[in-house]
Amino acid sequence: MKTPLNTLSAVEVHRRGIEVQGLVREFKEVTAVAGIDLQVAAGEIYGFLGPNGAGKSTTVLMLTTLLPPTSGRATVGGFDIAREGAKVRGVIGAALQEAALDPLLTGREHVQLQATLQGLPRADRKRRAAELLARVGLTEAADRRVGGYSGGMKRRLDLALALVHGPRILFLDEPTTGLDPQSRTALWEEVSRLARDEGMTVFLTTQYLEEADVLADRVGIIDRGKIVAEGTPAQLKAEVGRPSVEVVPVDPAQADQAHAALQQFGDCGRNGSGGNVTVSLPDGDAQLADVIRALDQADVKLASLNLHAPTLDDVFLAKTGRKLEGSGEPGSDSE
Amino acid sequence: MASQAATASSPVGTLGLGHPGLVEQVYALGRRAFFRVLRQPAQIIFPFIFPMLLFAVNAAGLDAATKLPGFPADDYRDFALAVPFMQGALFTAINAGTDLARDIETGFLNRLRLTPMHAPALLAGQLGGVILIGVIQAISYIAVGLAIGVDFKCGILGLPVLLALSILISFAFAAIGAFLALKFGTGEAVQGFFPLLFVLVFLSSSSLPRDLIATDWFRTVATYNPVSYLIEGIRSLIIIGWDPEALALGFGTAVALLAVALTAASLALRTRVGQG
Numbered sequence: 001m002k003t004p005l006n007t008l009s010a011v012e013v014h015r016r017g018i019e020v021q022g023l024v025r026e027f028k029e030v031t032a033v034a035g036i037d038l039q040v041a042a043g044e045i046y047g048f049l050g051p052n053g054a055g056k057s058t059t060v061l062m063l064t065t066l067l068p069p070t071s072g073r074a075t076v077g078g079f080d081i082a083r084e085g086a087k088v089r090g091v092i093g094a095a096l097q098e099a100a101l102d103p104l105l106t107g108r109e110h111v112q113l114q115a116t117l118q119g120l121p122r123a124d125r126k127r128r129a130a131e132l133l134a135r136v137g138l139t140e141a142a143d144r145r146v147g148g149y150s151g152g153m154k155r156r157l158d159l160a161l162a163l164v165h166g167p168r169i170l171f172l173d174e175p176t177t178g179l180d181p182q183s184r185t186a187l188w189e190e191v192s193r194l195a196r197d198e199g200m201t202v203f204l205t206t207q208y209l210e211e212a213d214v215l216a217d218r219v220g221i222i223d224r225g226k227i228v229a230e231g232t233p234a235q236l237k238a239e240v241g242r243p244s245v246e247v248v249p250v251d252p253a254q255a256d257q258a259h260a261a262l263q264q265f266g267d268c269g270r271n272g273s274g275g276n277v278t279v280s281l282p283d284g285d286a287q288l289a290d291v292i293r294a295l296d297q298a299d300v301k302l303a304s305l306n307l308h309a310p311t312l313d314d315v316f317l318a319k320t321g322r323k324l325e326g327s328g329e330p331g332s333d334s335e
Numbered sequence: 336m337a338s339q340a341a342t343a344s345s346p347v348g349t350l351g352l353g354h355p356g357l358v359e360q361v362y363a364l365g366r367r368a369f370f371r372v373l374r375q376p377a378q379i380i381f382p383f384i385f386p387m388l389l390f391a392v393n394a395a396g397l398d399a400a401t402k403l404p405g406f407p408a409d410d411y412r413d414f415a416l417a418v419p420f421m422q423g424a425l426f427t428a429i430n431a432g433t434d435l436a437r438d439i440e441t442g443f444l445n446r447l448r449l450t451p452m453h454a455p456a457l458l459a460g461q462l463g464g465v466i467l468i469g470v471i472q473a474i475s476y477i478a479v480g481l482a483i484g485v486d487f488k489c490g491i492l493g494l495p496v497l498l499a500l501s502i503l504i505s506f507a508f509a510a511i512g513a514f515l516a517l518k519f520g521t522g523e524a525v526q527g528f529f530p531l532l533f534v535l536v537f538l539s540s541s542s543l544p545r546d547l548i549a550t551d552w553f554r555t556v557a558t559y560n561p562v563s564y565l566i567e568g569i570r571s572l573i574i575i576g577w578d579p580e581a582l583a584l585g586f587g588t589a590v591a592l593l594a595v596a597l598t599a600a601s602l603a604l605r606t607r608v609g610q611g
C-alpha cells in the first residue's frame with residue numbers, strides 16, 4: 001500500500017531518496033529537460049554527468065524546488081517537489097552552480113545567518129558554525145570577508161552552508177568546477193565521507209568524467225535534456241568495451257613470443273612496427289597479473305605495458321556520437 | 336577536508352531544528368543589510384556628501400529668493416535644509432534596491448529561498464537594515480543644521496517628529512528600490528531609475544514654495560508631485576514649527592507611498608519566488 005506523502009514518518013523520509021518520472025522543463029524556445037526518469041536510493045551518490053547546456057542544472061533547480069517543472073513528477077525525500085516544496089526544502093541541502101555568497105560577510109557570519117534562518121536554537125548556532133567551518137578547513141579564515149576567499153574556499157563554505165541544518169539529501173551542482181586539484185580532492189573526500197559515515201544521499205552534477213568515476217555509486221549521463229545512459233561506472237564502461245593490455249617487447253623480434261603467450265586471454269593482435277601486441281581482457285583488469293605471469297614464463301622482456309580501460313568518455317561517445325569534453329554548446333546557459 | 340574535521344560533527348537529525356520566528360529572521364536579515372552598508376563606505380559617504388554639497392550650493396546661490404514677497408524664511412539655509420532629507424531617502428532607495436538586486440544576481444536569494452524563511456522577513460530585514468543607515472543620515476543632516484545655525488522652529492521636541500517623518504520617507508523609498516530590484520532583477524535597472532527619482536525632487540517645491548513658482552506648468556507639476564508634500568512636511572518643522580496641515584500631508588503622503596511601494600514589492604517578491 002502506498003504511503004500518503006504527507007504522513008511520512010521521519011524514518012520513512014530517511015529511507016527515501018529521489019524519484020523522478022517524466023520531468024520536463026521548457027523555456028520559451030528551449031526544452032532544457034526533455035522528460036527524464038531516474039531514481040536515487042537513500043545513501044547513494046548519484047553522478048549526473050553531461051556537457052554544458054545538457055540540462056543538469058535545470059534538473060537540480062527543479063528538484064530543489066527553485067524552478068517549477070513544466071510537466072512530470074518528482075519526489076525528494078518522499079515529498080512532491082511541486083506540492084510540498086517546504087517539506088522538500090526541509091530535508092535537502094544544496095550548493096548550486098555559482099557559490100551564492102555575500103562578499104561583504106565573513107564565513108562565520110554566513111554560517112550563523114544560515115543557522116538562524118534554518119531555525120537552529122540560538123545556543124547551538126556558534127557551536128555549529130565552528131564545527132562546520134572546521135570540517136571544511138576554514139577555521140582560520142572564518143572571520144575574513146568572503147570577498148577575499150579563493151574559489152576553493154568559497155566552494156567549501158558553500159558546502160558548509162548546505163550542511164548547516166543536517167540535511168538528508170545533498171544537491172551539489174558542479175561543485176568542483178574551477179577548483180585546483182588539491183581542493184577538488186579534498187571536496188571529493190568530504191562528499192564521500194558524508195555518504196559513507198552519515199548516510200547522506202548525494203545528487204551531484206558534473207562535467208568531469210573523473211569526478212563521476214571516482215565519486216558516484218551510479219551515473220546518469222544526460223545529453224540535450226535526455227538521459228542517454230545510466231548505471232554504475234563499471235557497468236557503463238563494460239557496455240562499450242573490455243579493458244585491453246598493450247605490451248611492447250624490448251626486442252621487437254619477441255613480438256611473436258608475446259603474441260603466443262597472450263592468445264589464451266582473448267582477442268590478440270599486433271600493431272605498429274615496434275612489435276606492439278594488444279590483447280583484450282574479457283574478465284577485466286583482474287587478469288593483469290596473469291598476463292604478466294604468462295609473459296614472464298614465455299621469457300619476454302618488456303619495454304612497457306599499458307592497460308587501456310574504457311572511460312565514461314567512451315560511454316558518452318558511444319551513446320551520443322560525440323566526445324563529452326568540449327561537446328557543450330558555447331554560450332548555452334539554459335541548463 | 337575530512338582530515339581537518341577536528342570536532343565531532345553533529346549527526347543528521349540531532350540539531351533540534353525549530354521553526355524560526357519572523358522577528359528573529361527579520362533581525363538576522365536586517366543585521367546583515369546594516370553591516371553590508373556599513374562595510375561599503377561609499378554607500379554612507381556619498382549619500383551624506385552629495386546632498387550637503389547641493390545644499391551648500393543652493394543656499395549660497397538662491398539666498399536672494401528670501402527677498403521674494405511671501406517667502407516663508409529669512410535665511411535660505413533654513414528653507415533648503417529639508418531637501419537633503421529627501422535626497423538621502425533617494426540614496427536609500429537606490430542602496431536598498433541595488434543590494435537586493437545583487438542578491439538576485441548572485442543567487443543569494445535562492446540560498447535564502449531554500450531556508451524556511453518567511454517572505455515578508457526578506458523585505459522587512461532588507462529594508463530595516465538600510466533604514467538604519469537612513470536614520471544615521473537624518474541625524475547627521477540635523478547635526479549639520481544645528482552646527483550652521485539653522486533655527487529649528489519645532490524646538491527640541493520636534494526633532495524626534497522630524498526624524499520619524501524622515502524614517503518613514505526613507506522606508507517608502509527603500510520599498511520603491513526593493514520593488515525595482517524584485518521586478519527587474521538587476522542592479523543596473525535599479526540605478527537606471529535614479530535620475531528619474533532625482534528629477535522628481537527637482538520638479539517639486541524643493542527650491543521654492545509652490546505659491547511662489549511663477550511658471551504655471553512647473554507649479555502644476557509640483558502640486559501633483561508627492562515629493563512636494565514630503566519636503567513641505569519636513570520643512571514645516573524647521574521653518575514654521577507645528578503646522579498640522581503640512582505634517583498631516585507629509586505623514587499621509589509618506590504612508591500612502593509606503594503602502595503602495597510595499598504592496599508592489601511584496602507582489603514582485605511573490606512573483607519572483609514563484610518563478611524561481
